[in-house]
Amino acid sequence: MQLDPATSPNDxxxxxxxxxxxxxxxxxxxxxxxxxxxxxxxIIISASIPLAAFAAKPAVTAALGAVVTICEATQHLCQWHTNWLAYRATSEALKREKYTFLGQAAKYSGIPADEAKKLLVERVEEIVSLEHSKWVATQEQARGGLKDNQVTKVPLKG
Known part of the structure; x- marks a missing residue:
């Protein structure tokens, strides 16, 4: 089987x-x-709070504390750390699928090109769907737990 993704990108x-x-x-x-x-x-603002307190600047101390609270609350709501790790993991899974497909290895080994292309589509969509389900669950959890439409995990085949 000879796979050339550039020859038939549409299918x-x-x-x-x-x-x-x-x-x-x-x-x-x-x-x-x-x-x-x-x-x-x-970190920078937190480190400056004791300095403002030492300088007897209560308004500045309070403002710095408020900025730290806002930064942490925004991070909690937006889930930047969790999203960064999840997106990186999905990117690596897609990269692994790409090289497995191009190298005709693992599940792509010894199968006809048309079947390999179909399998690639299925695997990519499973990876993306799984990540999306996890993202929705994470966002719901960050905002107070799952509500009416609970997300379930979609296992990857093979």
Whole structure:
């Protein structure tokens, strides 16, 4: 079997794989930067609170404490750390699927090209669907628990 994703991008699902891989890479990097930025700001401002208190500046001390609270609450609501790790894991799963497909290894070994393309589409959609389900559950949990439409985990085949 000879797989060439460039020869039939419309039916291979390969373009979808590349799009999702780019999206998860970008989002992972963005979430990481937001998380580190918020944490760095929290650390810097937290360290300056004792200085403001020592200088007998109660209004400044209170304002700094409020900024720390806002940073931490925003991080909790937005889940930048959790999203960064989840998006990175999904990106790595998609990358692994890409190279397994291109290398005709594992489940792609010894099967006809058409069947391999179909399997690729199924696997990519399973990976993305699983990540989306986890994301929804995480967002609901961060906002107070699951409500009416509880998300269930979708296991990957094989």
């Amino acid at each position: 291979s699902g390969y373009n979808r794989l590349e799009e999702q891989l780019a999206w998860y890479n970008h989002k992972s990097q963005k979430q990481k930067m937001l998380y580190f930025g918020a944490k760095a700001l929290t």
